[in-house]
Amino acid sequence: MTHNRLGRSALVAALAGGMLLTGLAPAALAEPAGRAQDVLGPYGLGGVRLGMSAKDAKATGKVVQKRRAGACSGWDLKAHPSGRDRVGMWISKKAGVAMIFAPEGVKTPQGIGLGSTGKQLDKAYPKLKRAASGFPIVTVPGNPKAYYYFLLSKNKIYEMGLALADQDCTN
Template identity: 40%
Template sequence: MTVAQAKSTGLLGQKKFADSCDGYDLAAHPTPANSVGLYFSKQHGLVAIFAQDTMITPHGIKLGTTMKHVRSVFPKAEAGPNGLQIAVPGNKSAYYSIVPTDDAKKVGELALATTNQDCFG
């Protein structure tokens, strides 16, 4: 999905920055000053959605879920640059990026990203 296509849905919020990738918020889920809800790659379009508020994966993972539960749902999760990188079941083109809280007990950041994303980590 391109930025123009996302804007046409009416769900795209404020543009936060532009660099190698453009960072936006979802209109219904504004983020703090130094974070974004979505990344758009200039080459690939929408490449990442960062979970906000009550967003939840089909596997029951959301912000605040215990890392113990994440590991029970995804026992083969691999360590990524900042936490866990988990292939999305049934979708070879996407993965979950899960960054634990500072005490490593709960999910502090959760993103759904495409395997070809070129915006972070």
């Protein structure tokens, strides 16, 4: 048994060393599949990126259209259906994917998700501002063309999204 453990340790060390030398991660050491689907931002969610046209978003095979509404259409990520009377994102004819709403279990790279507290939000985003309507917004770290918005009730986030700063789907 001891020899086998040492052999495995040596193999793992060799693979890790190879990973450092080649820059490639062996499949056994790579991040678990689906991880990118659980992170909102800085450019999108689940393989759908802000600014992507409806045609390009549809071509990913990861979205389904739910409704048309003038200059914008409502869509869902197949991995995160939003329910009957909601949409998971708005896609603008002019700007492309304009706004993506965070589904349950998805967090920002800074660890903020539905259910996070106001205190956690303030700590994660010290440059948090208030929109004219009063809800917290912040420019997305790493993407100055986008912002996060947060809606809170009883000091907990119940809705949040990632949006293009120049989106034309909502106010």
